Amino acid sequence: MDNTLLNTLSGLFLDIERTFGTRDCCFMAMESLKKSFLSFSGTREELRQEFQKVMELIKNTSPRIALLMFLIFDLFQAFESTFSHRKSITEDKEFLEKYIEEIDQKRRKRFDDLIAISQVTIVDGDTILLHDISHTVFDILRHAKSQGKKFQVIIAQQDESKTAIIVRFLNTEKISFQVVPEYLLAHLKDSITKVFLGALTVNSLLEVIGDPGSESLISQMHLSHIPIYVPLTTDKLSLWQAEKKHHTCKTQKQKLISGIEYEKLVFSHDRYPVDLVTFFITNKGLLNSQEFKSLYHEYYAKNQEWRLKNAV
Amino acid sequence: MEFLSPISISVFVFLFVLGSIVFEIFEKSLVVLVGVFILLFTGVLTPPEVLPMIDSGTILLLMGMMILVEGVRESRILSWVNVKIIEKTEGNPLFLFLIFSGLTFLLSTFLANATTMMIIIPLTIAVTKGIGITPKPYIIAEIFFANIGGALTLIGDPTNVMIGSANKFSFLMFLENMWIPILLVSIGVILIMVLKDWEIIRPIQKNIPKLFMSNLLIQKIKEEFLSEYFSLRFAIMTAIILSITVLMIIIQPFHFPVEYIALSGGVFLLVFLKKQLSAEKIFGMIDWNTLLFFSGLFIVVGTLEKVGALEYVSEIIMRYADSPLTLGLSVLWGIGLLSGFIENIPLVAMMIPVLQNIVDSGAIPGDLHMVWFALSLGACLGGNGSIIGSSASMIGSQMAERSGVKISFLEFFKYGFSITIFSLIISSIFLFFVL
Known part of the structure; x- marks a missing residue:
């Protein structure tokens, strides 16, 4: 496997996931995969080989994008099992395009179910705290606003670019909001009624993988008994054995104008226990942490065969 | 000595x-x-000699265009073009290479090379980095084509302006005498570059992992563009002001100096779009480092000229010229090789009176008008010889460095010198037929 390509792709996934959220990262990846198959020029056998290569690549990125892994494995399985039924590369491409679109439709259905379920979580007079960029959270708020619900948002300010994206979204949707630096949140604990946080996935250690800063924020809110909501469709669950490794950390050299140099540590993600979340908003219902754990175990058990087959 | x-x-x-x-x-x-x-x-x-040596025209033109280009960049119209281009190419590195090289050639036929670089390089870096390939071969090719394209027209390069003005050459006369060698050199250079960098720029239609990554990157760039603020009115206004400024530079009404046209265009942009553009921010974005480098270089080369060191070179060239062809070839190769390392403007400024004297003296029989075009070919194409050979290479490399793409002197020289020799050989064959 080409390690340079793998590292670049991992960096790209991380970058897209941070800026646009996991859902959009998956969407972009699926679209890209479809376009890549359509613009491929080569023989059927070459397509087969290249397909395996891209599958290996996606399987080994860090972070692993669960939804994409399921998609590509299922797609490959379907492609292989029906390979002899097709006669030309054009038919192969048509098959792949159609299959990806079908999967996308199923994904959209799951997402619509989640949005419908989420609407019970927002009531008039709510003051909702946002921290990270989650397009699922954005869609929940957009839908609630379109339903005429009266609520306001407080943004816990973090990286300037991320806060700017949240500000732009709320401004476009005409949702009332205020911004407060993350370290001053304690002053607003009495006015915040709930917290909405995005999540990359939940792993087999029953940890939520979220944006950097999520863990301290969630701990603070937990102490103040403010309910924490995490929306997550079931296709985002990581259904393989997670490693107990440290989070990806980069060291950035910084320099003051006075010339003093220092090292700044930047972490890619935070991990926190599922127990710290009050409710998970899923396409299967609004679940407390215990119910969510049961759901996870159920899915994990169901995917035992898949894990063995694909050596994940 | x-x-x-x-x-x-x-x-x-x-x-x-x-x-x-x-x-x-x-x-x-x-x-x-x-x-x-x-x-x-x-x-x-002596201190009083220092400031007059700086070609204020070049510095002001650069400054004016930097203001304009930064304003245009703030409007994000370049990002819009960027997205459109990469969508069309579907991330095909070869198409991108040909499109960028062609665009550079076209722009440099009527814009100052430095300006062309300022428009093209940020776009190139964004697009190539976006699809995960090194921008270096692209930038190097753009530098070459800025110099080659600049040679084609009367206004494409300051040296052509000087030569045309001294001999009252028209725009069409320049085009008529230069298109053949420029066309041949262009075809040759694009072939050489494509073959040399084939591993980087070759189509990737048979490689699904690379196609996937390119498409994903294109999606990302598109989403980034859509997620950020973009005002169509602001973008259109900046594009109109830039276009009018460029048009004024081409037609130069009332022989108004181009540097003042560029600067007034920049000032007009800041005044007219004061709500969207902060003058303080734009002034802060001017590449003062490059302007300082240019100013210092003018003084160092101006001193060589002042003490008569450059005259030795011209004398050597003239010593062997006894016919229009030998004079043309001496000028072409002498100026061509020197232009790779010395700013070509003072060289051409020095050569104009020298050639004028030879023509006027009648010492060499025959029609000598093509010798002027040999001077232009040498000065423009020779600029590709090294990274300090032309404003295109200096600005191009400086801008690339600011974006984290370092092109060293030797790295550029490996390409540039052989391209220059090739260009001079093609030009020599052309002169052989016309002189």
């Missing part, structure tokens, strides 16, 4: 500057400033 004579000191300073740039010992702008101070402290230059 005495050890401490003005000539030896100025040659030493020039070699010191050249050497420091070649071996990248210090920042280029700092090196030329050190050179200027050596010339001042040794008395080769």
Whole structure:
């Protein structure tokens, strides 16, 4: 496997996931995969080989994008099992395009179910705290606003670019909001009624993988008994054995104008226990942490065969 | 030549500057400033002589275009073009290479090369980095095509403006005499570059992992563009002001100097779009380092000219010229090779009176008008010889460096010198038929 390509792709996934959220990262990846198959020029056998290569690549990125892994494995399985039924590369491409679109439709259905379920979580007079960029959270708020619900948002300010994206979204949707630096949140604990946080996935250690800063924020809110909501469709669950490794950390050299140099540590993600979340908003219902754990175990058990087959 | 004579000191300073740039010992702008101070402290230059040596026209033109380009960049119209281009190419590195090279060639036929670089390079870096390939071969090819395209027209390069003005050549006359060698050189250079960088720019239609990554990157760039603020009115207004400024530079109404047209365009942009553009921010974005480097280089080369060191070179060229062809070839190769390392504007400024005297004296029988085009070909195409050979290469490399893409002197020289030799050979064959 080409390690340079793998590292670049991992960096790209991380970058897209941070800026646009996991859902959009998956969407972009699926679209890209479809376009890549359509613009491929080569023989059927070459397509087969290249397909395996891209599958290996996606399987080994860090972070692993669960939804994409399921998609590509299922797609490959379907492609292989029906390979002899097709006669030309054009038919192969048509098959792949159609299959990806079908999967996308199923994904959209799951997402619509989640949005419908989420609407019970927002009531008039709510003051909702946002921290990270989650397009699922954005869609929940957009839908609630379109339903005429009266609520306001407080943004816990973090990286300037991320806060700017949240500000732009709320401004476009005409949702009332205020911004407060993350370290001053304690002053607003009495006015915040709930917290909405995005999540990359939940792993087999029953940890939520979220944006950097999520863990301290969630701990603070937990102490103040403010309910924490995490929306997550079931296709985002990581259904393989997670490693107990440290989070990806980069060291950035910084320099003051006075010339003093220092090292700044930047972490890619935070991990926190599922127990710290009050409710998970899923396409299967609004679940407390215990119910969510049961759901996870159920899915994990169901995917035992898949894990063995694909050596994940 | 005495050890401490003005000539030896100025040659030493020039070699010191050249050497420091070649071996990248210090920042280029700092090196030329050190050179200027050596010339001042040794008395080769006097303080009153310093400022007149700086070609204020070039500095003001650069400054004006930098303001315009930064304004245009703020409007994000370049990002819009960027997204459109990469969507069309579907991330195909070869298409991108041909599109960018062609675009550079076209723009440089009517825009100053430095300006062309300022428009093209940020776009190139964004797109190539976006699809995960190195921008280096693209930038190097753009530098070549800025110089080649600049040679084609009367207004494409400052040296052509000087030559045309001295001989009352029209725009069409320039085009008529230059299109053949420029076309041949262009075809040759694009073929050489494509073959040389094939591993980087070859189509990737058979490689699904690379296709996937390119498409994913294109999606990301598109989403980034859509997620950020973009005002169509602001973008259109900046594009209109830029277009009018460029048009004014081409037609130069009332012979108004181009540098003042560019600067007034920049000022007009800041005044007219004051709500969207902060003048303070735009002034802060001007590449003062490059302007300082240019200013210092003008002084160092101006001193060489002042002490008569450059005349030796011209004398050597003239010594062997006894027919229009030998004169044309001497000028082409002499100026062509020197232009790779010395700013071509003072060289051409020096050559114009020298050639004028030869023509007027009638010492060489025959029609000598093509010798002027040999001078233009040498000055423009020779600029590709090294990274300090032209404003395109200097600005291009500086801008690339600011974006984290470092092109060293030797790295560029490996490509540039062979391209220059090839271009001069093609031009020589052309001169052989017309002289």
